[in-house]
Amino acid sequence: MSVYRRILFKFYGNSSLISQNTFKNINHHLCLLPVRSISTSSKPRSLKGFFKLGLTGVTVGALVGTGYTIHHQNKPRGHIINEQTFIEPVKEVPKVEPSRKVIYPNDDSGLKLTLYQYQTCPFCCKVRAFLDYYGISYNVVEVDPVLRQSIKWSEYKKVPILIAQTESGYQPLNDSTMIISALASYLKDSDKSLTEIAKCFPFISFYDEDGSKKNEIMNKYFLMLSNEQIYPDEQISKDERKWRKWVDNVLVHVLSPNVYRTMDESLQAFNWFSEVGEWDKNFPAWERNLIVYVGSSAMYLIGKKLKKKYRLKDDVRESLYDECSKWTKELRKKGTTFHGGDHPNLADLAVYGVLNSIEGCSAFRDLLNRSNIGTWYSAMKDAVSSHRGAKYL
Numbered sequence: 001m002s003v004y005r006r007i008l009f010k011f012y013g014n015s016s017l018i019s020q021n022t023f024k025n026i027n028h029h030l031c032l033l034p035v036r037s038i039s040t041s042s043k044p045r046s047l048k049g050f051f052k053l054g055l056t057g058v059t060v061g062a063l064v065g066t067g068y069t070i071h072h073q074n075k076p077r078g079h080i081i082n083e084q085t086f087i088e089p090v091k092e093v094p095k096v097e098p099s100r101k102v103i104y105p106n107d108d109s110g111l112k113l114t115l116y117q118y119q120t121c122p123f124c125c126k127v128r129a130f131l132d133y134y135g136i137s138y139n140v141v142e143v144d145p146v147l148r149q150s151i152k153w154s155e156y157k158k159v160p161i162l163i164a165q166t167e168s169g170y171q172p173l174n175d176s177t178m179i180i181s182a183l184a185s186y187l188k189d190s191d192k193s194l195t196e197i198a199k200c201f202p203f204i205s206f207y208d209e210d211g212s213k214k215n216e217i218m219n220k221y222f223l224m225l226s227n228e229q230i231y232p233d234e235q236i237s238k239d240e241r242k243w244r245k246w247v248d249n250v251l252v253h254v255l256s257p258n259v260y261r262t263m264d265e266s267l268q269a270f271n272w273f274s275e276v277g278e279w280d281k282n283f284p285a286w287e288r289n290l291i292v293y294v295g296s297s298a299m300y301l302i303g304k305k306l307k308k309k310y311r312l313k314d315d316v317r318e319s320l321y322d323e324c325s326k327w328t329k330e331l332r333k334k335g336t337t338f339h340g341g342d343h344p345n346l347a348d349l350a351v352y353g354v355l356n357s358i359e360g361c362s363a364f365r366d367l368l369n370r371s372n373i374g375t376w377y378s379a380m381k382d383a384v385s386s387h388r389g390a391k392y393l
């Protein structure tokens, strides 16, 4: 995969959003030059010759096109559907010096965790919000978004990846929602090991409409508790799941078009990412500059495509305000500080985490000025930064 494409992947998240055509089109443009030079250098042809050549071209094109379509449609897709796979424990992971260590002296979870992340990726922020709130220590490995050497050992190529040290090696956990559900299950009911819990989140692989391979993690919004008494109110947990899904399927999608709304905002955002991700320290200068300048231009363009794909309003800020007001409206209805009542639940942590990822961007400042989410957000910031969840463990 080209470095350019990887940069798009990093900030785009969902690979299917980078249209295959973007790259095909680039290639097509490049192809125009040699084709033209061949035709100008050849001898003039008769009209009949041109017609014949054109007809042959169209026929060959149609045959190849049809053949490709048939091949594409007949490509075996079903064979891996329903084939369940688990995230296998690994014996070793290559030793890398953590970019930083987050240590909470009162942490008695017994967990030894390392988070492979991008500092401002919304999904990584979500996982950190959870760990910080519960005061669970962890090492951070800031992944180089271009070369991604530090996650070469993993078959899963996205971040966050969390690994938990076990007696016989390491248990990787992939996907922010699954990571949080697995850890929350473990913290509420540590009868099962994380390896056993990871098995409760099997994934199935399938090909999507574009023919790209996707994984779907089963049960990822559910906590795996052996004792039903621990989570007694089904309605509360249903509500929590509903909002966690909304974060992954709706809220995150309004962020990029807002953060990269104009070229200026995009560049500002990347400079802020660089600052908080300590790219100066973690990556060579050429790479940091490459990410900032190529990344911000690419994301500006991609932001426009995402706006269309997710049918955001012409003024994308309106979509951001609308979504956030759904959250605050529900909060008003409940009449509590948090969705979880007087302390945050997993939905609060998820919303806080993803909004926290844009805290240094003008979109976030506008959001605070134009909506009433600020009160909830500061209460969350306070709860997370004082690790208030530790007392509920």
Ligand SMILES: N[C@@H](CCC(=O)N[C@@H](CS)C(=O)NCC(=O)O)C(=O)O
Pocket (backbone or CB within 6 Å): 006, 009, 010, 011, 012, 013, 014, 118, 121, 122, 123, 145, 157, 158, 159, 160, 174, 175, 176, 177
């Ligand atoms: N559903 C996943 C999404 C993770 C994701 O898309 N992460 C992006 C970064 S924001 C990623 O790693 N993209 C691939 C890449 O950078 O190569 C989750 O919740 O963790």
